[in-house]
Structure formats: structure tokens, C-alpha cells
Amino acid sequence: MSLLSFEDVLAARDRIAPFARRTPVLTCSTIDAACGGRVAFKCENFQRTGSFKFRGATNAVGSLSSEERARGVYAHSSGNHAQALALAAKLHGIPAHVVMPEDSSPVKVEATRGYGARVAFCPPTDEGRREVAARVGEETGGVFVHPHDDPRVIAGQGTASCELIEEVGDLDLILVPVGGGGLLSGTLVAAKHLLPGVRVVGCEPAGANDAFRSLEAGRRITEFVPVTIADGLRTPLGENTFEILRALVDEIVVVPEGEILPSMRFVWERMKILVEPSSAVAVAPLLSGRVGASGRRVGVIVSGGNVDLRSAFEGES
Amino acid sequence: MSLLSFEDVLAARDRIAPFARRTPVLTCSTIDAACGGRVAFKCENFQRTGSFKFRGATNAVGSLSSEERARGVYAHSSGNHAQALALAAKLHGIPAHVVMPEDSSPVKVEATRGYGARVAFCPPTDEGRREVAARVGEETGGVFVHPHDDPRVIAGQGTASCELIEEVGDLDLILVPVGGGGLLSGTLVAAKHLLPGVRVVGCEPAGANDAFRSLEAGRRITEFVPVTIADGLRTPLGENTFEILRALVDEIVVVPEGEILPSMRFVWERMKILVEPSSAVAVAPLLSGRVGASGRRVGVIVSGGNVDLRSAFEGES
Numbered sequence: 001m002s003l004l005s006f007e008d009v010l011a012a013r014d015r016i017a018p019f020a021r022r023t024p025v026l027t028c029s030t031i032d033a034a035c036g037g038r039v040a041f042k043c044e045n046f047q048r049t050g051s052f053k054f055r056g057a058t059n060a061v062g063s064l065s066s067e068e069r070a071r072g073v074y075a076h077s078s079g080n081h082a083q084a085l086a087l088a089a090k091l092h093g094i095p096a097h098v099v100m101p102e103d104s105s106p107v108k109v110e111a112t113r114g115y116g117a118r119v120a121f122c123p124p125t126d127e128g129r130r131e132v133a134a135r136v137g138e139e140t141g142g143v144f145v146h147p148h149d150d151p152r153v154i155a156g157q158g159t160a161s162c163e164l165i166e167e168v169g170d171l172d173l174i175l176v177p178v179g180g181g182g183l184l185s186g187t188l189v190a191a192k193h194l195l196p197g198v199r200v201v202g203c204e205p206a207g208a209n210d211a212f213r214s215l216e217a218g219r220r221i222t223e224f225v226p227v228t229i230a231d232g233l234r235t236p237l238g239e240n241t242f243e244i245l246r247a248l249v250d251e252i253v254v255v256p257e258g259e260i261l262p263s264m265r266f267v268w269e270r271m272k273i274l275v276e277p278s279s280a281v282a283v284a285p286l287l288s289g290r291v292g293a294s295g296r297r298v299g300v301i302v303s304g305g306n307v308d309l310r311s312a313f314e315g316e317s
Numbered sequence: 318m319s320l321l322s323f324e325d326v327l328a329a330r331d332r333i334a335p336f337a338r339r340t341p342v343l344t345c346s347t348i349d350a351a352c353g354g355r356v357a358f359k360c361e362n363f364q365r366t367g368s369f370k371f372r373g374a375t376n377a378v379g380s381l382s383s384e385e386r387a388r389g390v391y392a393h394s395s396g397n398h399a400q401a402l403a404l405a406a407k408l409h410g411i412p413a414h415v416v417m418p419e420d421s422s423p424v425k426v427e428a429t430r431g432y433g434a435r436v437a438f439c440p441p442t443d444e445g446r447r448e449v450a451a452r453v454g455e456e457t458g459g460v461f462v463h464p465h466d467d468p469r470v471i472a473g474q475g476t477a478s479c480e481l482i483e484e485v486g487d488l489d490l491i492l493v494p495v496g497g498g499g500l501l502s503g504t505l506v507a508a509k510h511l512l513p514g515v516r517v518v519g520c521e522p523a524g525a526n527d528a529f530r531s532l533e534a535g536r537r538i539t540e541f542v543p544v545t546i547a548d549g550l551r552t553p554l555g556e557n558t559f560e561i562l563r564a565l566v567d568e569i570v571v572v573p574e575g576e577i578l579p580s581m582r583f584v585w586e587r588m589k590i591l592v593e594p595s596s597a598v599a600v601a602p603l604l605s606g607r608v609g610a611s612g613r614r615v616g617v618i619v620s621g622g623n624v625d626l627r628s629a630f631e632g633e634s
Contacts, residue, residue: 024341026363045589046343265626272362272591272622305589309582 003240004151006193009158009186012059016156019058019091023047023160025167030270035286037293040171042164045275045305049115051232052160052183052303053084053147059156060145061088069094074142076122076133078104079232080304081147086117097140099133105308148180149238158186164299165194172296175282177303178202178211178252179233181241187301188248201291202245202252203282205230205260211237212252215245229260232278232304253291259284274305320557321468323510326475326503329376333473336375336408340364340477342484347587352603354610357488359481362592362622366432368549369477369500369620370401370464376473377462378405386411391459393439393450395421396549397621398464403434414457416450422625465497466555475503481616482511489613492599494620495519495528495569496550498558504618505565518608519562519569520599522547522577528554529569532562546577549595549621570608576601591622 023046031039044052061073072095075085082098089096096117100109101124112119122132137144146153160183161174174191178184184202191198204211207228214221220242226234237245245252264280266287267273275283279302285291286298340363348356361369378390389412392402399415406413413434417426418441429436439449454461463470477500478491491508495501501519508515521528524545531538537559543551554562562569581597583604584590592600596619602608603615 050589268591269626272367274585274589274591309586 003244004154004189006189008151008155009162009190012055012152012155013159013162015062016055016058016159019048019088020055020159021047022163025164026271026273028271031283031286035289035293035298037286037296037298039286039293039298039300040164040168041271041300041302042160043273043302044160045273045279045302047304049080049083049087050304050306051080051084052157052301053080054087055159056150056153056156056182056186057081057084057088057145058091060150060152061085061092061094063152064143068143072096072140072142073145074098074133074136074140075145075147076100076129077147078108080306082108082112082117083115085145086112086115090116095140095142097136097142099129099136101129107308146238148182148235149240151240154182154185154189154240154244156186157183158190160301161187161190161299162194164301165191168297168299170297171195171198171299173199173201173291173293174299174301175201175203175285175291176301177230177233177278177282178204179208179278180235181211181237181245183301183303184249185241185244188244192248199250200248202249203285204252204254205233205281206254206256208234209254211245212254214242215249215252228257230277230281232276233281253285255281255284255290259288263287274307275302276304276307279303279305320561321471321506323506325468325472326479326507329372329469329472330476330479332379333372333375333476336365336405337372337476338364339480342481343588343590345588348600348603352606352610352615354603354613354615356603356610356615356617357481357485358588358617358619359477360590360619361477362590362596362619364621366397366400366404367621367623368397368401369474369618370397371404372476373467373470373473373499373503374398374401374405374462375408377467377469378402378409378411380469381460385460389413389457389459390462391415391450391453391457392462392464393417393446394464395425397623399425399429399434400432402462403429403432407433412457412459414453414459416446416453418446424625463555465499465552466557468557471499471503471506471557471561473503474500475507477618478504478507478616479511481618482508485614485616487614488512488515488616490516490518490608490610491616491618492518492520492602492608493618494547494550494595494599495521496525496595497552498528498554498562500618500620501566502558502561505561509565516567517565519566520602521569521571522550522598523571523573525551526571528562529571531559532566532569545574547594547598549593550598570602572598572601572607576605580604591624592619593621593624596620596622
């Protein structure tokens with residue numbers, strides 16, 4: 001893997017240590033009983049800004065030269081990467097610009113601004129986003145930080161599974177949600193080095209199963225309209241993440257859309273933690289039996305907990 | 318305090334150690350910033366059966382003589398004590414009977430049965446409950462375990478603050494929700510022994526503020542109709558808990574009903590953990606500034622996470 005080595009993950013670990021939270025690992029006897037295995041949940045929903053994205057963004061920002069720092073960073077994101085990059089930049093004392101679709105949720109725009117980033121709005125299309133991002137890049141001279149295809153970002157995401165394996169020891173199987181593939185790629189590079197026999201499975205929602213289809217076709221499929229409740233997993237694989245998955249992933253499991261919210265609810269009710277639909281995609285195969293976990297030691301990377309609670313509190317005065 | 322000493326809490330600790338979970342202590346930088354203190358949350362929402370009640374029930378069951386064990390235990394409860402006692406009895410291999418109001422939520426009835434208890438229904442009145450409980454007691458010959466006034470239960474609840482203090486060290490202030498007063502009493506006995514200078518504050522919803530009024534009146538007020546969203550805090554103080562509070566508590570803070578759900582939502586969104594409305598009652602005074610936390614080290618006992626999620630998932634297929 002020339003793009004990225006385990007040493008890059010180790011370097012990321014040192015780089016993000018002063019900033020990122022070492023998130024807890026939880027267990028749930030009900031889920032163990034349901035799947036017949038012993039499952040350890042690495043809870044990145046407790047990470048700063050509410051998702052694993054803070055690891056990659058912090059590693060990218062921390063990797064900049066002093067000349068680059070002066071120019072700042074920019075990105076496009078309507079979701080967790082926006083907040084993660086904003087806070088990472090703030091903690092390093094450098095400017096950040098984030099391009100967000102003009103129909104982004106006001107809550108996310110406010111959160112991104114709250115972390116000190118400047119927000120530029122774009123039309124909610126690929127073309128509009130590219131145009132506005134290009135303009136922001138020209139105007140600010142900032143360094144672009146891609147949400148999942150930047151090797152510094154991928155190395156940062158790999159630190160979550162390092163911590164998990166350090167805490168629980170040997171694992172037979174690791175389940176990771178896959179959207180753009182940054183978290184899965186980082187997990188593959190780290191876990192396959194630390195535990196050469198581990199099976200790493202990407203979990204993808206049926207309504208955005210481009211990773212499954214891309215690996216089957218042997219080429220990256222990017223032209224599709226995602227229709228999934230798992231809003232963090234709508235993006236296609238990047239060029240780099242596709243190459244890493246092609247080389248290292250054991251399997252992509254496609255999760256029916258109808259299993260995602262019930263799995264999320266199960267985790268809320270039984271584990272008493274808030275996880276977002278994207279995270280539930282990596283739990284669903286344990287509850288449905290779609291991956292064999294019986295008698296196995298399983299790790300799940302719980303990617304984040306940024307969920308819109310408005311409907312839950314609609315009756316609130 | 319003749320009812321209960323710190324030694325009883327220590328004995329409870331050993332007794333429940335093989336069964337209860339040592340729950341995590343979490344922090345939240347947003348809440349620290351909001352109140353100006355440093356707050357440690359002892360997360361009993363992660364306790365088995367989803368609340369601190371498992372500690373007291375397990376200590377009560379574990380304290381039985383072998384002759385008493387053969388007869389089993391019984392209680393009345395529509396809430397967390399029912400499930401806690403059911404599981405505690407199951408883990409000790411003894412029978413449990415729980416009297417529940419016939420309008421109890423089917424989810425809670427199922428959970429109680431799921432832990433192996435027999436459920437007897439009663440009319441949803443004080444008299445009906447007493448009648449059915451008396452009949453169950455006669456028929457089974459079991460040992461009655463009161464949800465909050467049994468000294469074995471109170472001693473068990475005190476173990477949560479022991480663990481908290483052991484983990485975080487010195488504290489200036491501890492906030493605890495108060496309904497029947499079992500958790501607050503146990504906390505008082507344990508914390509005032511371990512940290513003689515600590516201030517322990519009970520937090521009570523405005524719609525069921527009998528502890529506040531009872532302490533003010535110098536006598537236990539039991540005749541009132543609770544109207545509070547905090548369903549775990551509707552019960553009046555018991556005779557024993559009233560005596561312990563009268564001797565040891567520093568203050569009862571009354572929380573306006575309108576602050577409870579927003580505080581609960583704040584915890585869900587910011588800490589990514591599910592807490593029930595009763596737990597939010599001990600967080601609200603930090604957010605409203607009703608207790609001065611600035612510059613102080615604060616502990617909060619997060620009592621439980623058993624919340625009805627139906628409304629949150631109404632749109633679910």
C-alpha cells in the first residue's frame with residue numbers, strides 16, 4: 001500500500017493525541033446474546049464534534065507546514081467533516097472555510113460557525129459545490145482537505161481502531177460503516193497490520209451501495225443517486241479509498257434500508273447511547289445475522305452521534 | 318445515623334460487585350463551559366436494567382438469609398425498581414413477584430417478565446396496590462423489598478457515589494435527583510463520610526416537590542398529586558429517607574418543569590447519551606445557574622436511561 005502505511009497511522013496518533021478524545025469502548029450483553037459473539041463498540045459518537053471525522057481533520061491540520069498554516073484550510077461538507085475541520089483549525093489557531101449546500105440544516109451551519117469556521121454557501125449540486133469551492137480556494141489560498149480521500153485524513157481515521165485493538169486485544173472481525181471509505185480505509189491499514197488474521201467488513205446501506213458495486217465491477221462507480229436514511233454514507237468512494245478497499249477489504253455487506261432505523265433504536269434503547277443512522281449500519285448485520293458472529297470477538301466502530309432530535313422533542317414546550 | 322452507616326455501604330459494595338456494572342464517569346466540555354465548573358457525570362444509565370436501582374435491589378437480595386432466599390422477594394413498582402429486582406433475583410436464582418399497576422407501559426411489563434419475575438396487576442391506586450401487594454406477600458411468603466425506604470436498598474444506592482469519588486477524587490458539590498429519596502440518602506451516607514466538606518444537593522421537580530416542602534415543614538408530606546414529566550420522581554419520601562435527608566442534606570433545589578425536557582435534550586445532543594427525564598432534573602440547575610458551580614468540582618449522579626422512545630421513532634416503518 002504505497003498511499004499509506006501503518007507508520008502514517010502511528011504518526012497521526014501522536015499528532016492528534018493532544019486534541020482528540022480517547023473514546024470509551026462499551027459492550028452490550030443483549031447484543032452479545034443476539035449475535036452469539038462478544039462485541040466491543042468503539043464509541044466515536046463521544047469523539048469531539050460528535051464523530052470520528054475529528055481524528056482525520058486534526059491529523060490533516062496538524063500535518064501542515066507553517067507556511068500552509070498561515071493560509072488556512074478549506075473543505076466542502078454538509079455534515080460531520082465540516083464541524084470536525086472547523087474545530088481542528090480553531091484548536092491550531094488557523095483559519096478554516098467550509099463550503100456548505102444552501103439547503104444544509106441550520107443546526108449544522110450554526111455548529112460549524114460555532115467552531116469558528118467561515119461558511120460559504122453553494123447550490124446543492126456537484127457543479128455548484130465545485131465552483132464555490134474553487135472560488136474559496138482561490139480567494140483564500142487555503143489548503144484543501146478532502147473529507148475522505150486525503151491520505152492524512154485516512155491515517156487519522158485509522159487511529160480509532162488502533163485504540164480499540166490496544167484496549168480489547170485480539171479480534172476476529174471488525175465492522176465499519178462505509179460511505180466515502182475514509183474510516184474503512186484507515187481501519188484496514190491499521191487493523192490488518194496489528195492483527196494480520198482479522199476480517200474487516202465494510203457495512204453499506206442498500207440505498208447507496210456503490211462500494212459493493214464498485215468492487216464487484218472492478219472500477220469505481222460514482223454516478224448514482226443515493227436514497228438512504230444513513231445521511232453520512234451517501235458519498236461515493238474516492239480514488240484512494242477505492243484502491244485501499246480493493247487491496248485489503250474482506251467483504252462489503254449491504255444492509256437493507258428497513259434495518260437501519262430499527263437497529264439505531266435498538267442501540268439507543270439497549271446501550272443508552274445516541275448513535276446516528278450511519279453507525280447503525282454497522283450494527284444491523286449483527287442483529288440480522290447477515291455476518292456470522294457466533295463465538296467470535298467482534299469490534300464495531302461506532303462512527304458518530306450527530307442526529308437531528310427535533311422529531312423526538314416535537315411535543316416539547 | 319443509626320439506620321445506616323458507611324460500613325453498610327462498604328458491605329453493599331462487596332456484595333454487589335460480582336453483579337453490578339462499574340459504570341463510566343463522563344465529562345462534557347460544553348456543560349463545563351455553561352456552568353463554569355468541572356462536572357463529572359456518574360452514568361448509572363449504563364447500569365444493568367438501565368438505572369441505579371439495580372444496585373439497591375442487588376444488595377437487598379444478596380443480604381437475604383438462605384431461608385429467606387427460598388421464599389423469594391416481592392415489590393410494587395411500575396418503573397425501574399421492578400426490572401432491577403427482577404434481574405437481581407434471577408441472578409441469585411430466587412423467585413421474584415412484582416405488583417404493577419394495570420395501566421403500566423407494556424414495554425416495562427415485558428421487560429420485568431423478561432428478567433424472569435412474575436407480574437401481578439393491581440388497580441392504579443394506592444389502596445389497590447396495597448391490597449394486591451399484601452395478597453402476593455401472603456401467598457408467596459416472600460420478603461418485601463421497598464423501592465427506596467429499605468436500608469439495604471439505600472446502602473446499595475450509596476455505592477454509586479463511592480465509585481464516583483474513588484475515580485475523580487475530591488468534589489465540592491454533588492447533585493442527585495430526589496423522588497423517594499433512596500439514591501439521595503445513599504449518596505449522603507457515602508459521600509459525607511468520604512468527603513466531609515462536600516455539599517450534597519437534592520434536585521426535585523417542581524411538580525412533585527414534597528422533599529423540599531417536607532424539610533421546610535419539619536414533617537413528611539405525603540398527600541399530594543404529583544404532576545411532573547420526571548416519572549421516576551413522583552413518589553414521596555419514605556420515613557427512613559426523610560430522616561436521613563433531615564440529618565444530612567445541604568439543600569433541595571426545586572427545578573421548574575419547563576427546564577426538564579430542554580435539559581434532557583441538551584444531554585442527549587451534547588453528551589450523546591440517553592438519560593431519562595428524572596436524570597435531567599439533576600443537570601438542569603447547572604444549566605440554569607440555580608446552583609453555583611463556578612470554579613467548583615461537581616459530581617452528578619445520572620440516575621437512569623429508561624425513556625420511552627416511541628415518539629422519537631413514530632415515523633419508523
